[in-house]
Amino acid sequence: MGVTRPSAIVFDLDGTLVDTAPDLAAAMNHVLALHGRRAVPLDRVRHMVGRGARVLMARGFSETGSPAEDRVIEELYGEFLDYYLKNIAAASRPFSGLPGVLSRLEGEAVALGVCTNKPESAAHALLQALDLGGHFGAVIGGDTLPVSKPDPATALETLRRLDADPAAAVFVGDSETDILTARAAGLPVIGVSFGYTEAPVETFGPDAMIDRFDELPAAIEAVLARR
Numbered sequence: 001m002g003v004t005r006p007s008a009i010v011f012d013l014d015g016t017l018v019d020t021a022p023d024l025a026a027a028m029n030h031v032l033a034l035h036g037r038r039a040v041p042l043d044r045v046r047h048m049v050g051r052g053a054r055v056l057m058a059r060g061f062s063e064t065g066s067p068a069e070d071r072v073i074e075e076l077y078g079e080f081l082d083y084y085l086k087n088i089a090a091a092s093r094p095f096s097g098l099p100g101v102l103s104r105l106e107g108e109a110v111a112l113g114v115c116t117n118k119p120e121s122a123a124h125a126l127l128q129a130l131d132l133g134g135h136f137g138a139v140i141g142g143d144t145l146p147v148s149k150p151d152p153a154t155a156l157e158t159l160r161r162l163d164a165d166p167a168a169a170v171f172v173g174d175s176e177t178d179i180l181t182a183r184a185a186g187l188p189v190i191g192v193s194f195g196y197t198e199a200p201v202e203t204f205g206p207d208a209m210i211d212r213f214d215e216l217p218a219a220i221e222a223v224l225a226r227r
């Protein structure tokens with residue numbers, strides 16, 4: 001029988017805490033339009049997010065014609081980020097039930113962190129725009145460290161900054177990247193069924209799945225008890 005009281009919960013951001021796909025799609029389609037490409041529909045974008053904005057740009061170009069050459073990806077990324085930072089919360093909203101579950105965890109003195117492949121500046125701007133920033137004691141973005149998810153250093157550094165015991169921490173995410181990150185860091189991982197993923201996230205073997213945030217406390221308890 002393992003621990004049941006979590007020290008910390010580390011959350012992925014896009015597709016886990018916040019439904020950002022509409023604004024990510026708008027920014028990607030803005031860049032595609034600048035380069036004479038057609039728009040990618042929102043439903044497709046939901047399967048293209050999860051490995052950072054450079055990969056999103058590459059996928060957007062491959063989806064709409066000839067692939068972008070490596071040497072132009074940095075320029076596309078710059079165009080994307082410029083538009084995205086100006087429109088970061090035009091349509092992005094926290095997933096249903098999130099504020100309630102964050103308050104509940106805080107009430108139980110559980111430390112909360114964010115570990116995302118979004119640039120750290122974009123992660124802070126988004127959390128602030130949605131009035132969520134105050135909940136999280138640490139935010140690690142895709143450019144905070146020399147490595148990004150799925151490198152386990154990202155999750156472990158989030159916990160270090162929270163001063164939380166990794167042996168009682170849980171990762172929550174929506175994509176294969178998150179499952180790989182948590183596994184490599186030795187953390188139990190809960191998948192959310194409402195996020196962005198190339199294939200259904202349960203196929204990557206999370207320790208538990210939730211369909212709604214009100215299921216999170218019980219799922220945390222279950223994965224820690226099984227440790």
Ligand SMILES: O=C(O)COP(=O)(O)O
Nearest residue numbers: 013014050051052116117
């Ligand atoms: O920007 C992305 O591609 C993914 O961001 P996430 O790590 O918060 O899901």
Ligand SMILES: [Mg+2]
Nearest residue numbers: 012014015174
């Ligand atoms: Mg995600």
